[in-house]
Structure formats: C-alpha cells, structure tokens
Amino acid sequence: MLENALEIGENPKELIIYASLGRAARSWEEAHRIVAALLELEEDETLVLQTGRPIGVVPTSPRSPMVVSAINNTVGRWSDPERFYERAREGKTIWGGLTAGAWQYIGRQGVLQGTYELLRVVAERHFGLQAGEQALGRWFLTAGLGGMGSAQPISARMLGISSITVEIDETKASRALETGGLDELTRGPAEAHRILKRSIDSGSSVAVGLIGNAADAFEWFADNDIVPDIVSDQTAAHDARYGYVPAGYELDKWVELRETDPARVETDARESIARQVEAILRLQGAGAVAFENGNNLRAQALEHLGEGETERVNRIPGFMAGYLRPFFARGIGPFRWVCLSGSEEDQRTVDELAATLFPNRPEVAAWIELARTHIPSQGLPARSCWLGHGERSALARAVNERVADGTISAPVLFTRDHLDSAGMTNPRIGTEGMRDDSDGVADWPLLDAMLLSAGGADLVAVHSGGGGYSGWMQSAGVSVIADGTEGAAGRLSRALDSDSGLGVLRHATAGYEEAVHSAGSGGETGNAPVRLIAAPPDVAGDDD
Numbered sequence: 001m002l003e004n005a006l007e008i009g010e011n012p013k014e015l016i017i018y019a020s021l022g023r024a025a026r027s028w029e030e031a032h033r034i035v036a037a038l039l040e041l042e043e044d045e046t047l048v049l050q051t052g053r054p055i056g057v058v059p060t061s062p063r064s065p066m067v068v069s070a071i072n073n074t075v076g077r078w079s080d081p082e083r084f085y086e087r088a089r090e091g092k093t094i095w096g097g098l099t100a101g102a103w104q105y106i107g108r109q110g111v112l113q114g115t116y117e118l119l120r121v122v123a124e125r126h127f128g129l130q131a132g133e134q135a136l137g138r139w140f141l142t143a144g145l146g147g148m149g150s151a152q153p154i155s156a157r158m159l160g161i162s163s164i165t166v167e168i169d170e171t172k173a174s175r176a177l178e179t180g181g182l183d184e185l186t187r188g189p190a191e192a193h194r195i196l197k198r199s200i201d202s203g204s205s206v207a208v209g210l211i212g213n214a215a216d217a218f219e220w221f222a223d224n225d226i227v228p229d230i231v232s233d234q235t236a237a238h239d240a241r242y243g244y245v246p247a248g249y250e251l252d253k254w255v256e257l258r259e260t261d262p263a264r265v266e267t268d269a270r271e272s273i274a275r276q277v278e279a280i281l282r283l284q285g286a287g288a289v290a291f292e293n294g295n296n297l298r299a300q301a302l303e304h305l306g307e308g309e310t311e312r313v314n315r316i317p318g319f320m321a322g323y324l325r326p327f328f329a330r331g332i333g334p335f336r337w338v339c340l341s342g343s344e345e346d347q348r349t350v351d352e353l354a355a356t357l358f359p360n361r362p363e364v365a366a367w368i369e370l371a372r373t374h375i376p377s378q379g380l381p382a383r384s385c386w387l388g389h390g391e392r393s394a395l396a397r398a399v400n401e402r403v404a405d406g407t408i409s410a411p412v413l414f415t416r417d418h419l420d421s422a423g424m425t426n427p428r429i430g431t432e433g434m435r436d437d438s439d440g441v442a443d444w445p446l447l448d449a450m451l452l453s454a455g456g457a458d459l460v461a462v463h464s465g466g467g468g469y470s471g472w473m474q475s476a477g478v479s480v481i482a483d484g485t486e487g488a489a490g491r492l493s494r495a496l497d498s499d500s501g502l503g504v505l506r507h508a509t510a511g512y513e514e515a516v517h518s519a520g521s522g523g524e525t526g527n528a529p530v531r532l533i534a535a536p537p538d539v540a541g542d543d544d
Contacts, residue, residue, distance in 0.1 A: 022097025421503020
C-alpha cells in the first residue's frame with residue numbers, strides 16, 4: 001500500500017501523494033527503514049511510526065495492530081501554521097494529509113463517489129432529478145484537477161452533468177485529459193463555454209478542462225452573466241502558501257516565492273481566493289447552486305475580507321452540513337477495498353459481491369456499475385463505495401471467505417477515507433454545523449483509534465493538521481486485511497463494526513434522528529447493534 005500510494009501520487013520523488021504537502025513518509029531514508037521493518041515484522045509484533053518515521057517494534061499479540069502511526073499531533077500553542085512550516089523545513093514533521101501518511105490513497109477514486117453523491121443530492125434537491133435519470137443540460141463550474149479535484153468532472157459525467165474545471169497547472173490538466181477524466185482541454189473561458197454549449201445543445205454532456213487561474217476564470221463567467229447550474233471549487237485552498245496559485249503568478253515564480261517570500265504569497269493567494277468567492281456569490285445570486293467542497297475556501301477569503309463578512313460569505317454552505325450529513329448519521333461513508341494481487345478478476349469478484357449483498361440499497365449496485373464504466377484505473381485494482389454500519393463488515397467477511405477458498409487469489413485490504421462518520425473532527429469540513437455545537441471536539445477520532453486498536457485492525461493511524469487551515473483537523477485511519485483466516489474474519493467484524501458504530505453513536509449524541517434509529521436497529525444490515533447510553537440533546541430540524 002505504501003508503494004501503491006507512491007506510484008499514483010502527485011510527486012513521488014518528494015514522497016508527496018496529494019494536496020501539495022501530503023506525504024507518505026518523512027524522508028526517503030525513513031521510507032526505506034519502514035519497508036525494511038515491515039518485511040521483518042512478525043504477527044505478534046507492532047511497528048510504531050511517529051510522524052512518518054519508524055521508531056521501533058514492540059511485542060504485542062497476533063490480535064494487535066501490525067502498525068500504529070501518529071503524524072503531526074501537537075498541543076494547542078504548538079499547532080500554529082508557522083511552527084509547522086518551520087519544523088517541516090527542518091525535517092522534524094510532515095503533514096500526512098488524510099490517506100497519504102497512512103498509505104490508504106487509491107487515487108482520484110478515493111473521493112470520486114463522495115463527489116458523485118454530493119452532486120446527485122444537489123441535482124435531486126434543486127433540479128428534481130429522479131433515480132436513474134441523467135441531468136443532461138445542467139453544467140458545473142469548478143476548479144482544481146489535482147489528486148482529489150480530478151474526480152470532479154468524472155463524477156459530473158456519471159450524472160450527465162457537463163463541467164468546466166479550471167486548473168493552473170497544465171501538467172495536471174493534461175494528465176486528466178490523457179487518463180479520460182476530461183474530454184477536451186482549452187485555454188480561454190470563452191472557448192471553454194463555447195465547447196460546453198455546443199455539447200449541451202446537441203443533447204450530450206462534456207467535461208472541459210480550462211487552463212488558467214480560478215479567480216480570473218470565475219470572474220469572467222460572473223462578469224459575462226454566464227451562470228452555471230452548480231458552482232464550487234476543489235483547489236488545495238486549505239493552504240494559502242503551498243496549495244493555491246495567486247492570480248498573475250507563473251508556476252515557477254510561485255514555487256520560488258513561497259520559499260523566499262511566503263508572506264507575500266499567502267497575502268496574494270487570499271486576495272485571489274476572495275475574488276473567486278465574490279464571483280461564486282455573484283453566480284449564486286444569479287441562480288447557481290453553490291457549495292464549498294471541503295477545502296476552506298471561505299475561511300481563506302475571510303482572512304482577506306475580514307470577519308465582518310462572515311455571514312455573507314457563509315451563504316455558500318459547506319458540502320457536509322448542506323448535503324451529506326444524513327449519510328454520515330447512518331454510518332454511511334467512503335469505504336474502500338484494494339486487491340493486493342493486482343488482479344482485475346479479483347476486483348470483479350469483490351465488485352459483484354458488493355452489488356448483490358445489499359438488495360435493500362439498490363444504489364450500491366448502481367454505483368458499482370457506474371464505477372466499472374467510468375473510472376480509469378490507477379495503481380492496484382481498488383474501489384471506493386459508500387457502505388454503512390454493518391454493510392462494511394458483511395462485505396469484508398464474504399471476501400475473506402472467498403480468499404480462503406481460493407475464489408479470490410490473494411488478500412484484500414479494506415480501508416476508508418479519514419473523512420468518515422467518526423474518523424474526523426474538522427469544524428470547517430466534516431463536522432461543520434453539528435447540531436450540538438460539537439464541531440471542534442476532537443474526542444471522536446481519538447476514541448475511534450482506540451476502538452480500532454482494541455478490535456485488532458492491522459493499521460491504525462492518528463493524524464492532525466499542518467499549514468494553513470489543514471491545521472483544523474484531527475483524524476483516524478484504519479486498514480484491515482482479509483487474508484482468508486478465521487482470525488481475520490474476527491478482526492474485520494470487530495474493527496469495522498466498532499468504527500462505523502462509533503460514527504452512528506457520535507451523530508446520535510448530537511441529535512440526529514437517523515443515527516438514533518441506526519443504533520437501535522443494528523445499522524444498515526440489522527446485524528451490528530450498538531447501544532446508545534447518552535441521551536441525545538433536545539434538538540430537531542434540518543441543519544442550517
């Protein structure tokens with residue numbers, strides 16, 4: 001999994017997997033030490049990793065995690081961006097991102113269904129889209145074609161939604177075109193709109209890449225009263241120094257100045273982000289559906305505009321509070337599996353199991369078919385599929401049985417995004433607007449890591465933030481391997497059920513009725529009950 005993350009990462013020479021700074025290890029020297037330790041590790045031992053370097057091996061038991069990892073967890077006054085940047089320059093820390101430092105990254109597919117589900121809910125709520133229909137004639141304006149952002153045009157295509165995605169880095173845009181994520185690539189917003197309109201007028205959809213600066217491009221659409229149906233952004237705006245190229249900057253100059261004059265780069269980036277947000281607000285006022293897609297665009301804009309503009313900027317809702325929280329309340333989120341054999345036949349077997357095991361949720365089978373049709377392969381055969389509490393362990397046990405009887409040729413690894421029901425605290429992203437005001441409470445991912453270790457997960461990771469607004473984060477990650485043994489079956493059940501079960505309890509204690517019901521009913525399958533003891537707060541109604 002470490003090698004897979006590097007193979008499909010953005011900048012493997014620097015161990016960077018995605019989001020400009022998310023690293024798989026602290027240095028290549030430490031990465032080689034990690035590999036050497038893994039190759040010698042016994043089943044009754046645990047490898048301890050501290051911020052991307054191997055510290056030692058301790059005797060535990062065959063039921064204990066094989067790897068425990070903590071990255072960049074710092075106490076309050078130490079967790080400011082400048083201290084992070086200084087320590088990172090000195091080689092003393094890294095930002096593990098979410099799945100980068102835990103070796104759970106599977107390329108753009110990792111967030112692809114999340115983007116698809118988000119756009120699907122938007123289309124159902126605002127455009128009356130019915131199950132199985134295509135939203136032909138609708139179009140989506142966004143930006144960012146990096147490791148996660150490149151999922152956007154593919155997700156839109158699955159729903160029949162056309163898209164224009166702005167990207168400043170021609171290399172990233174060309175890669176998206178070459179791998180099938182885009183249909184056409186151009187340099188001018190007028191030409192991009194012409195291509196899009198031609199396709200829509202012909203009754204088809206198109207994914208257009210637009211090489212340029214997001215602030216400039218979004219302003220052009222607003223100035224020319226060209227209003228998309230949906231508008232968002234998935235640049236790495238969480239980090240104003242390393243993630244967002246200011247308007248007027250050439251890439252080479254940006255790379256130089258962020259080291260020699262970082263204050264200037266951050267000021268200019270926030271000014272550009274504020275321009276982009278202003279354009280989004282104008283487009284929203286003209287009828288576009290707008291949302292922030294988990295990258296702290298609004299917070300960075302407010303650094304420039306001032307807190308007095310908070311209410312106006314927050315007319316752009318966050319994607320989780322606005323659209324996806326009912327999934328998380330039921331323990332449904334971005335579950336993943338990776339076929340370690342590299343066999344596409346193994347992947348087909350797991351896909352078919354997922355498509356048939358949950359007849360009460362036909363959307364799972366529909367997603368598997370869409371994924372097979374539309375998602376280009378990256379690295380080891382893998383799939384991301386939004387499964388819920390009880391469903392995850394049911395699939396994993398079924399896979400484990402087929403590894404045991406040889407139907408699947410080698411072990412399969414199960415994991416998830418850190419942005420999951422109990423796996424993350426980030427008051428600007430996954431836990432924004434919680435009904436009980438628990439947006440910033442970091443207890444939940446820490447409890448999650450403890451439960452995952454107690455359940456015998458194979459790898460348990462705890463990450464905290466880095467520079468910019470990535471520092472507003474605490475998360476837990478998990479990997480559990482189906483190797484066909486009876487012991488693996490137990491670990492899969494205990495770890496996966498406790499992980500999603502805690503997510504249900506976390507939302508039940510915050511007052512979400514769906515979560516209270518899921519806790520009492522045993523989740524999506526009815527076979528994974530968790531007992532709610534805390535009394536939910538007396539809150540009701542939709543999220544703001």
